[in-house]
Amino acid sequence: xxxxxxxxxxxxxxxxxxxxxxxxxxxxxxxxxxxxxxxxxxxxxxxxxxxxxxxxxxxxxxxxxxxxxxxxxxxxxxxxxxxxxxxxxxxxxxxxxxxxxxxxxxxxxxxxxxxxxxxxxxxxxxxxxxxxxxxxxxxxxxxxxxxxxxxxxxxxxxxxxxxxxxxxxxxxxxxxxxxxxxxxxxxxxxxxxxxxxxxxxxxxxxxxxxxxxxxxxxxxxxxxxxxxxxxxxxxxxxxxxxxxxxxxxxxxxxxxxxxxxxxxxxxxxxxxxxxxxxxxxxxxxxxxxxxxxxxxxxxxxxxxxxxxxxxxxxxxxxxxxxxxxxxxxxxxxxxxxxxxxxxxxxxxxxxxxxxxxxxxxxxxxxxxxxxxxxxxxxxxxxxxxxx
Amino acid sequence: xxxxxxxxxxxxxxxxxxxxxxxxxxxxxxxxxxxxxxxxxxxxxxxxxxxxxxxxxxxxxxxxxxxxxxxxxxxxxxxxxxxxxxxxxxxxxxxxxxxxxxxxxxxxxxxxxxxxxxxxxxxxxxxxxxxxxxxxxxxxxxxxxxxxxxxxxxxxxxxxxxxxxxxxxxxxxxxxxxxxxxxxxxxxxxxxxxxxxxxxxxxxxxxxxxxxxxxxxxxxxxxxxxxxxxxxxxxxxxxxxxxxxxxxxxxxxxxxxxxxxxxxxxxxxxxxxxxxxxxxxxxxxxxxxxxxxxxxxxxxxxxxxxxxxxxxxxxxxxxxxxxxxxxxxxxxxxxxxxxxxxxxxxxxxxxxxxxxxxxxxxxxxxxxxxxxxxxxxxxxxxxxxxx
Numbered sequence: 001x002x003x004x005x006x007x008x009x010x011x012x013x014x015x016x017x018x019x020x021x022x023x024x025x026x027x028x029x030x031x032x033x034x035x036x037x038x039x040x041x042x043x044x045x046x047x048x049x050x051x052x053x054x055x056x057x058x059x060x061x062x063x064x065x066x067x068x069x070x071x072x073x074x075x076x077x078x079x080x081x082x083x084x085x086x087x088x089x090x091x092x093x094x095x096x097x098x099x100x101x102x103x104x105x106x107x108x109x110x111x112x113x114x115x116x117x118x119x120x121x122x123x124x125x126x127x128x129x130x131x132x133x134x135x136x137x138x139x140x141x142x143x144x145x146x147x148x149x150x151x152x153x154x155x156x157x158x159x160x161x162x163x164x165x166x167x168x169x170x171x172x173x174x175x176x177x178x179x180x181x182x183x184x185x186x187x188x189x190x191x192x193x194x195x196x197x198x199x200x201x202x203x204x205x206x207x208x209x210x211x212x213x214x215x216x217x218x219x220x221x222x223x224x225x226x227x228x229x230x231x232x233x234x235x236x237x238x239x240x241x242x243x244x245x246x247x248x249x250x251x252x253x254x255x256x257x258x259x260x261x262x263x264x265x266x267x268x269x270x271x272x273x274x275x276x277x278x279x280x281x282x283x284x285x286x287x288x289x290x291x292x293x294x295x296x297x298x299x300x301x302x303x304x305x306x307x308x309x310x311x312x313x314x315x316x317x318x319x320x321x322x323x324x325x326x327x328x329x330x331x332x333x334x335x336x337x338x339x340x341x342x343x344x345x346x347x348x349x350x351x352x353x354x355x356x357x358x359x360x361x362x363x364x365x366x367x368x369x370x371x372x373x374x375x376x377x378x379x380x381x382x383x384x385x386x387x
Numbered sequence: 388x389x390x391x392x393x394x395x396x397x398x399x400x401x402x403x404x405x406x407x408x409x410x411x412x413x414x415x416x417x418x419x420x421x422x423x424x425x426x427x428x429x430x431x432x433x434x435x436x437x438x439x440x441x442x443x444x445x446x447x448x449x450x451x452x453x454x455x456x457x458x459x460x461x462x463x464x465x466x467x468x469x470x471x472x473x474x475x476x477x478x479x480x481x482x483x484x485x486x487x488x489x490x491x492x493x494x495x496x497x498x499x500x501x502x503x504x505x506x507x508x509x510x511x512x513x514x515x516x517x518x519x520x521x522x523x524x525x526x527x528x529x530x531x532x533x534x535x536x537x538x539x540x541x542x543x544x545x546x547x548x549x550x551x552x553x554x555x556x557x558x559x560x561x562x563x564x565x566x567x568x569x570x571x572x573x574x575x576x577x578x579x580x581x582x583x584x585x586x587x588x589x590x591x592x593x594x595x596x597x598x599x600x601x602x603x604x605x606x607x608x609x610x611x612x613x614x615x616x617x618x619x620x621x622x623x624x625x626x627x628x629x630x631x632x633x634x635x636x637x638x639x640x641x642x643x644x645x646x647x648x649x650x651x652x653x654x655x656x657x658x659x660x661x662x663x664x665x666x667x668x669x670x671x672x673x674x675x676x677x678x679x680x681x682x683x684x685x686x687x688x689x690x691x692x693x694x695x696x697x698x699x700x701x702x703x704x705x706x707x708x709x710x711x712x713x714x715x716x717x718x719x720x721x722x723x724x725x726x727x728x729x730x731x732x733x734x735x736x737x738x739x740x741x742x743x744x745x746x747x748x749x750x751x752x753x754x755x756x757x758x759x760x761x762x763x764x765x766x767x768x769x770x771x772x773x774x
Contacts, residue, residue, distance in 0.1 A: 146661055271658030271670065274533055274683040283658065286673075286681035294673035294681070296661035 003066040004040055009085050010069035011035035012114040013218060015042070017072060018058035021216040022109030022230050025051050030113065039065060075219040079193035080208070081118040086111075090124045093378075094341040095237050101262045109233055112216045118192040119212035126183050126212060128338040128351065130160035131301055132239035132260070134232075134253045135169025135246045140278040143169055143246035146270050148176035150243065153298030155182020162187065162239045164231065165204065165213075167197055169245045169253075174203055177211075184211040187238070189231040190223035191215055232256040240341060241266030241305040243295060247281030254281060261290035265341075266305045268295045306381070326371075329354055329362050334371055334381070342378035390453040391427055396472050397456035398422035399501040400605060402429070404459060405445035408603040409496030409617050412438050417500065426452060462606040466580035467595070468505040473498075477511045480765075481728040482624050488649045496620055499603045505579040506599035513570050513599060515725040515738065517547035518688055519626035519647070521619075521640045522556025522633045527665040530556055530633035533657050535563035537630065540685030542569020549574060549626045551618065552591065552600075554584055556632050556640075561590060564598075571598040574625070576618040577610035578602055619643040627728060628653030628692040630682060634668030641668060648677035652728075653692045655682045693768070713758075716741055716749050721758055721768070729765035 005011045012035045019026045025048060030038045041047050042055050043065060062068045076083055084091050098111040117123055131154055133147055151161045151173040161177040163170040165186035177184035184207055190196055192213045195204045207213055216234065217227065232252060236242055236259035244267075247253035260267045269292050272279030285292045293304050326334065329352075336352035337343065343351075349359035363379060366372045373382045392398045399422045406413045412435060417425045428434050429442050430452060449455045463470055471478050485498040504510055518541055520534055538548045538560040548564035550557040552573035564571035571594055577583055579600045582591045594600055603621065604614065619639060623629055623646035631654075634640035647654045656679050659666030672679045680691050713721065716739075723739035724730065730738075736746035750766055753759045760769045 142660060142662070270661055271666075271673075271681070273529060273660055274657055275529070279658075280683075283681055283683050286658075287687065294658070294670055296667075296670045300674065 003064045004043065005036065005066050005069045007069075008035040009083060009114070010066075010073065011039045012085050013072045013076070013083055014039060014065055014069050016113050016216065017068070017218045017221075018042075018055050018062075019051070020227075020230065021112055022233070023051075023054075024110055027110035027113065035113075072218055076116060079118065079191070079219050081116045081192045081213075081219070083114050084117055084123060085114045090117075090122050091115075092124045092127045092238055093343060093347065094127070094338065095234070097263050097341060098233060098237050101259075109230065111237070112234060114216070116192045116215045116218060117212055118208050118214075119210075121183055121212050123185070123212055123214065124347075125351070126160050126185060127162065127238045128336075129158060130162050130185070130239045131305060132162040132235045132242040132256070133169065133173035133245060134163060134235065134242060134256045135173075135244055136248055136251060136253065136278055136281070137166050137168040137170075138248065138278065139168035139172070139246045140272075140276060142272060142276070143278055144172035146272075147172035147245045148179075150245070150270070150295075150298045150301060151176030151182070151184075152180045154301065155180035155184075157298060157302060158182075159298075159302065160185060160211075162235055164189070164228070164235060165196075165200060165207075167200060171200055171203060173245075174207060174211075178203075178206055181210070185238070186211070186213050187231055187235045188213060188215040188223070189217075189227035191217050191219040191221040193219050194222055196223040228252055229255055233259045236260040236265060237263055239265065240338065241268055241301065243301055244269040244282050244285055244292075246270075246272060246278040247285070248278070249281050249284065251281050254285065257285055257290065257292070261292075267292045268301060268304055269293075270295055327362075329358060330366055330371075333359060333362055333366065337372065337379065337381045342375050342380040344378055348379055390451045391430065392423065392453050392456045394456075395422040396470060396501070397453075397460065398426045399472050400459045400463070400470055401426060401452055401456050403500050403603065404455070404605045404608075405429075405442050405449075406438070407614075407617065408499055409620070410438075410441075411497055414497035414500065422500075459605055463503060466505065466578070466606050468503050468579045468600075468606070470501050471504055471510060472501045477504075477509050478502075479511045479514045479625055480730060480734065481514070481725070482621070484650050484728060485620060485624050488646075496617065498624070499621060501603070503579045503602045503605060504599055505601075506595045506597075508570055508599050510572070510599055510601065511734075512738070513547050513572060514549065514625045515723075515730075516545060517549050517572070517626045518692060519549040519622045519629040519643070520556065520560035520632060521550060521622065521629060521643045522560075522631055523635050523638060523640065523665055523668070524553050524555040524557075525635065525665065526555035526559070526633045527659075527663060529659060529663070530665055531559035533659075534559035534632045535566075537632070537657070537682075537685045537688060538563030538569070538571075539567045541688065542567040542571075544685060544689060545569075546685075546689065547572060547598075549622055551576070551615070551622060552583075552587060552594075554587060558587055558590060560632075561594060561598075565590075565593055568597070572625070573598070573600050574618055574622045575600060575602040575610070576604075576614035578604050578606040578608040580606050581609055583610040615639055616642055620646045623647040623652060624650055626652065627725065628655055628688065630688055631656040631669050631672055631679075633657075633659060633665040634672070635665070636668050636671065638668050641672065644672055644677065644679070648679075654679045655688060655691055656680075657682055714749075716745060717753055717758075720746060720749055720753065724759065724766065724768045729762050729767040731765055735766055 095111045147169045155177040160183045162185045163173045192215045242260035269282040332352040349356045482498045534556045542564040547570045549572045550560045561571045579602045629647035656669040719739040736743045
């Protein structure tokens with residue numbers, strides 16, 4: 001077997017085209033031996049029987065894996081997209097949190113191997129302050145109105161809205177953000193050129209211009225039913241918090257909500273009339289088993305994902321005054337910290353435009369002041385629980 | 388001073404007519420020396436200066452306190468009402484919990500000294516399984532519809548609805564309960580014949596026939612502004628839980644909600660459209676600082692106040708099966724236990740129709756089985772947290 005890919009990125013693209021994202025067995029192998037060796041193992045049948053079965057057809061009809069990689073590279077370029085892999089500057093580090101989740105209900109799904117991205121923005125930067133808005137396709141006028149309003153106000157406040165590109169709540173959220181010139185990210189369950197549903201095509205074109213279309217699947221992948229559920233974990237993991245606006249009983253939004261809760265992201269919902277069937281799922285969410293915060297407007301969403309300013313934080317004015325007392329470098333670092341998840345020191349320094357050495361010193365001082373905390377070697381904003 | 392009342396009940400009525408309910412100084416004195424001696428202290432100016440000031444006018448124009456008592460007794464009878472005092476069989480023991488509340492925000496208000504009651508039912512028995520429904524006077528059609536529906540279904544399920552007799556949500560709750568023949572209790576901020584607002588007069592007449600009108604103030608007392616706030620603690624303390632349905636910002640319902648939370652009763656709210664100003668107060672409640680459970684229907688209210696059957700209780704069917712395995716006497720005691728607060732063994736035995744000795748033995752066994760728990764010498768249903 002001579003013609004194996006030599007570029008790890010190509011290897012990841014190749015593997016993504018033959019094994020569904022999240023596959024624990026393949027992704028654990030990738031973690032152990034790296035992408036190139038993993039491709040060799042697959043092509044030489046040195047993988048567990050289950051993986052052999054999954055990959056056998058693709059391996060049989062792909063005599064030349066490197067040629068297949070080149071086809072994937074061409075297809076990627078043909079739809080104006082690019083591929084991100086872990087370690088890329090743009091890669092959203094918070095996706096790594098998917099590794100930490102231990103799910104007893106179903107085989108646990110690993111973080112994405114690579115992401116196809118269509119649009120000019122920097123995915124990592126765009127998601128640094130982001131909130132996911134998800135909900136029913138069969139939304140009511142009320143639900144769409146609320147989604148549109150919250151998304152618009154989030155955009156106004158400089159927050160990225162992440163959603164799934166579906167009709168109903170997703171669409172209202174994307175359009176609300178776009179209407180205020182906000183960046184919005186649609187995480188798809190198909191290739192970034194397989195725009196589904198067709199009716200949202202004009203919206204997808206706008207998102208590709210002003211925001212980002214993102215997918216774990218290579219071009220030509222169709223939106224299969226199970227892929228929506230797989231995709232939901234990425235929406236939940238990218239954002240600092242997820243707002244559920246209208247959801248049917250046992251809906252896809254509930255699945256995203258579960259991921260958000262398990263990932264220790266802030267889970268929120270907007271209420272509706274108890275007489276509306278479109279709100280049954282969100283009201284169920286409020287009753288457990290996860291903690292879900294009721295939000296009625298963007299301001300409350302931001303309070304909840306930043307942990308500052310809400311009624312749970314007794315003294316927001318004190319916080320704001322404390323912020324005003326920070327030095328410029330300190331303030332830049334605090335502002336550059338992503339809301340709701342951790343970040344490497346180097347990335348944070350880059351985002352804040354501060355030399356790494358200065359960042360290290362300043363972060364230690366900010367930790368003494370109670371502004372930031374260190375978690376497994378990465379930094380995050382300390383949640384302010386008391387005055 | 389010869390003509391002091393000799394009947395403690397009369398002494399309490401007299402004191403209620405000259406010092407507003409909840410007065411910590413007077414009520415602590417009452418707790419120390421009893422009602423008759425307390426009247427003597429007041430009339431002989433042997434009380435702290437503040438109490439002297441409050442009572443001086445009444446003392447000056449009441450040369451004969453015993454005569455004044457007789458006038459109160461006549462007025463009470465004239466409006467078909469009776470007076471309950473602590474220790475009476477009908478007295479709702481749960482009001483004692485008001486003693487336990489430690490409030491740092493304002494002078495803490497003590498439990499009622501006595502209650503004027505109009506209607507035939509037994510107040511204690513009627514409140515043993517009761518839920519308070521409170522909310523805005525300026526309620527929307529939606530809010531009234533929800534209050535009416537939940538109250539009706541609570542009545543159907545054998546639960547008493549307690550409210551404040553106001554227009555809006557209170558009225559819808561009382562009428563919803565009455566419509567299904569349920570007992571309903573209106574706790575007033577004026578004498579039980581001073582029916583306010585006038586427009587609710589036909590409803591008050593119905594409540595006096597089918598339920599109970601209750602007040603801490605003697606007949607002829609008018610509904611003064613501050614009395615509504617004083618009254619709210621009684622509504623919260625009587626019921627196992629309080630449901631807030633529509634509330635303006637900083638409303639009276641919020642005050643009742645605070646009492647419920649501080650009294651460790653279950654605080655609940657029904658959501659509404661985020662676009663409705665009538666729901667702003669309830670949605671605020673959901674965001675803290677107290678824990679408030681979102682409820683959409685009577686079934687969820689009952690789940691929350693009994694602690695059985697909700698999503699927090701993982702295995703309701705197991706619970707029901709366990710209940711079916713109890714002996715008849717065990718089952719009767721468990722069923723007779725009030726939901727949400729504690730009860731003396733003697734009263735529980737009486738409510739269950741079980742001899743006291745049998746009750747004592749059986750309760751010990753039920754405690755071993757995890758059904759009940761002892762709290763400061765009184766019994767309550769154990770909350771089932773795990774399967």
